[in-house]
Amino acid sequence: MTLSDAWIDFVAGWCSGAAAVVVCQPVDTVLTRYQAGIMMPNIGTRSFLQNAGLTALWRGASPMITAVPLQNMMLMGGYGLGQRYAALYNPEQKLMACFVGGCTGGVLQSFLMSPVELIKVSQQCAGQSLSSAARKVVTNLNHSASWRGLDATLLRDGIPHGVWFAAYEVAKDDLNVRLSNDPVAVPLLSGALAATAAWGVGYPADLIKTRIQASGSMSLGIYGTAQLLIKEADGQILAGLYRGFGLKLVRSIPASMIGFTVYEFVKKHIESL
Numbered sequence: 001m002t003l004s005d006a007w008i009d010f011v012a013g014w015c016s017g018a019a020a021v022v023v024c025q026p027v028d029t030v031l032t033r034y035q036a037g038i039m040m041p042n043i044g045t046r047s048f049l050q051n052a053g054l055t056a057l058w059r060g061a062s063p064m065i066t067a068v069p070l071q072n073m074m075l076m077g078g079y080g081l082g083q084r085y086a087a088l089y090n091p092e093q094k095l096m097a098c099f100v101g102g103c104t105g106g107v108l109q110s111f112l113m114s115p116v117e118l119i120k121v122s123q124q125c126a127g128q129s130l131s132s133a134a135r136k137v138v139t140n141l142n143h144s145a146s147w148r149g150l151d152a153t154l155l156r157d158g159i160p161h162g163v164w165f166a167a168y169e170v171a172k173d174d175l176n177v178r179l180s181n182d183p184v185a186v187p188l189l190s191g192a193l194a195a196t197a198a199w200g201v202g203y204p205a206d207l208i209k210t211r212i213q214a215s216g217s218m219s220l221g222i223y224g225t226a227q228l229l230i231k232e233a234d235g236q237i238l239a240g241l242y243r244g245f246g247l248k249l250v251r252s253i254p255a256s257m258i259g260f261t262v263y264e265f266v267k268k269h270i271e272s273l
Helices: 003-035 043-052 054-058 061-089 091-126 130-138 150-157 159-178 185-214 221-232 237-241 245-271
Strands: none
Touching (some): 003 185, 091 185
8 A cells, every 4th residue: 555545545534524524413413412311312402402503503513523534534544455455465355454444443543533522522412612622621631531431432433443344345345236336326325334234333332432421520431331321221231222323323324425425436536637
């Protein structure tokens, strides 16, 4: 993988991340407040909008628009590295190479996204301004409080991102045959299937991460938070750990579809120059 190949993946990843945030942030705001136990998606959303206004749905968008493109640069860079490694050295291990590349990119970007998402959650759940939430996190980066939820973020972003890219490759290879390499339909549908598979694996860690970050200094840790979620669901494990999963798919499937489609389009455009 040459430096120019890496930069193509980074630029295409940046564009795909920015597009996904702009389109999907309102659903993310509702989901975050629901995961934190602040409101229900139906009645609570209406009351929230009446009190805070429509623009409140984009709370937390500023740090995400800044960070998610960088996050996608790391993820798509790892994905591209896996693709090229397999193409050059071991084509039969393409899925494993993409899986390992996705896991690697996911772990690396966790250290970027954990404090950024802490800022976002503070805005979405506590109504803090961007400057206030960011100042509290940035000025205390050497303190554990600014990294609250990092362990859960690592669980969410490691293996699930490997699943995301591997599932995308499987779906793309199959759909390219079925849909004659359609440049729009293939990445759209493959992205939707990949997001469903990845969040099926990673959603409990995402829910736990949000609850930890929204809880302030009263965090119970991963195990304690999981126990609390199950207790809130009357002892039902799946209901507790997958609370809000449907809403997550409403947000993540379009984001994945948009992200992969923009990534493939920008990548092909740059390579054709």
